[in-house]
Amino acid sequence: MTAFAAHEVVSDLGKLSCEIKTVNQRFLDLTIKAPEFLRPLENQFRKLFNQHLSRGKVSVFIRFFPNESVSLTQLNVNKALLSQLVDQANQISNEHGLSQTMGTAELMTWPEVMIQQPTDLSVLNQTAIELINTSIERLKESRLREGQAMYDVLSEKANSMATLTQDIRTEVPAINEFLANKLRTKLADLDVEVNPERFEQELAIQLQKIDITEELDRLDAHVIEFNRVLELNEPVGRRLDFLVQELNRESNTIGSKSASISTSNASIDLKVIIEQIREQIQNIE
Numbered sequence: 692m693t694a695f696a697a698h699e700v701v702s703d704l705g706k707l708s709c710e711i712k713t714v715n716q717r718f719l720d721l722t723i724k725a726p727e728f729l730r731p732l733e734n735q736f737r738k739l740f741n742q743h744l745s746r747g748k749v750s751v752f753i754r755f756f757p758n759e760s761v762s763l764t765q766l767n768v769n770k771a772l773l774s775q776l777v778d779q780a781n782q783i784s785n786e787h788g789l790s791q792t793m794g795t796a797e798l799m800t801w802p803e804v805m806i807q808q809p810t811d812l813s814v815l816n817q818t819a820i821e822l823i824n825t826s827i828e829r830l831k832e833s834r835l836r837e838g839q840a841m842y843d844v845l846s847e848k849a850n851s852m853a854t855l856t857q858d859i860r861t862e863v864p865a866i867n868e869f870l871a872n873k874l875r876t877k878l879a880d881l882d883v884e885v886n887p888e889r890f891e892q893e894l895a896i897q898l899q900k901i902d903i904t905e906e907l908d909r910l911d912a913h914v915i916e917f918n919r920v921l922e923l924n925e926p927v928g929r930r931l932d933f934l935v936q937e938l939n940r941e942s943n944t945i946g947s948k949s950a951s952i953s954t955s956n957a958s959i960d961l962k963v964i965i966e967q968i969r970e971q972i973q974n975i976e
Contacts (some may be wrong), residue, residue, distance in 0.1 A: 693974055694837060696830035700822045704815050705757035709826040713834070715974045716748040725753040727813055729819055736823055743827050745926050745976045753819065769804050776801060835976070841971055842921055845931075848968050851918050852938070852961060856910045859945065859957045863904065905940045905949050910961075913938050928975035935969050 693715065699708035721740055723733055740749060776798060798804060915935050920927045942965060946958035 694830055694833040696826050696833050698822060698826045698829055700818055700825075702815060702818050703758075705755055707815070707819055707822050708754045708756070710752045710824050711826050711830045711862070712750045713744075713747045713830065716746060719746055720745055720748045722749070723750070723751045723753070725751075726755045726801070728755075729753060729816070732816055732819060735820065739820075739823055739827060743831060744976070746928060751823075753822075755815075772801075773798060773804055776804070811946045817932040841975065845921060845968060845971060846918065848964050848971075849914050849921075851964050853911070853914050855957050855961050855964070856907055856914070859954055860907050862951065862953055862957075863907075865951075903945050905952075906944045906948070910938065910945075913941065926976045927974055931975060932969075935965060935972065938965050938968075 694711075694713045696711045697709065699706055701707075719741070721737060721744075723734075723736055725733065736751070740751075800840050913934055917931065917938075920934065939962065942958055942961040945961070946955060
C-alpha cells in the first residue's frame with residue numbers, strides 16, 4: 692500500500708531523522724539506508740518492520756546530523772610506540788650525525804600511533820530504535836487512512852456489482868420468453884406441424900444453454916464474501932485478489948451465454964467494475 696511517514700529526534704549528539712516510503716508489491720521488499728554506525732542494528736530494524744508489515748516495497752532512509760562539537764570517534768595516542776619511534780629516531784641521528792627530521796605530523800601518521808576508537812553510541816542507538824518504532828506507527832496510521840478511503844471505494848464497487856447482478860436476474864424471465872417466442876415464430880414461418888412435447892424439449896435444451904442462474908448465484912456469493920473480507924482486521928489483499936479472479940470468471944461466463952443486448956452490456960459493466968477493483972486491491976496489504 693502506498694504510504695509515507697517521517698519523524699525526527701534531537702539528542703545531545705545530534706538529530707536523527709527517518710523517512711519511510713512504501714508502494715505495493717506482492718511480498719515484503721525492505722531496503723534500509725542508514726549511517727555506517729547504525730549498521731549493527733540493521734537486523735533489529737528489519738525485525739521491527741517484519742512485525743508490522745507483510746507486503747510492499749518499503750524504502751527506509753535514516754540520516755544523522757551531528758552537533759558541531761560532537762565526534763563519533765575518539766583519538767588516543769599509543770604512547771609506548773611513540774616513545775620507541777622518538778628514541779629510535781634520536782639514536783639514528785646521534786650515531787650517524789644526522790639532523791632530526793621526524794616531526795610531529797609525521798609521527799602521527801605512523802601506523803598504529805594514533806588509535807581511533809568509536810564513541811559510546813549506546814544512547815544514540817537506543818534513540819534510533821525508538822525513532823524507527825515511532826516512524827512505523829506513523830506509517831501504519833498513514834496506511835490506515837488510505838485503507839479507509841480504499842474501503843469506501845471498494846464497498847461502493849461491490850454494491851454496484853450486486854445491483855448489476857440483480858438487474859441481470861430480473862431480465863432472465865423476459866429473455867426466456869423472448870427465446871420461446873422466437874422459436875415459435877421460426878416454426879410458424881416454416882409452416883410445419885410440430886409435436887408440442889418435442890417443442891418443449893427443444894425449448895428446454897435451448898434455455899439450458901443460455902441459463903445464467905448459477906453464475907448469478909455465484910456472483911452474489913462472491914460479492915457477499917468480498918464485503919465480509921473487507922471488514923476483517925487483518926491483511927486481506929491476497930484474499931481479495933483471489934475473489935476478483937472468481938468474479939471475473941463468472942462475468943465472462945455470463946457474457947458468453949448472453950442472449951440479449953442488455954445482458955451483454957451488463958456483463959461488460961461488470962467486467963469494468965471488476966477491473967477497477969483489481970487495480971485498487973494491488974495496493975492493499
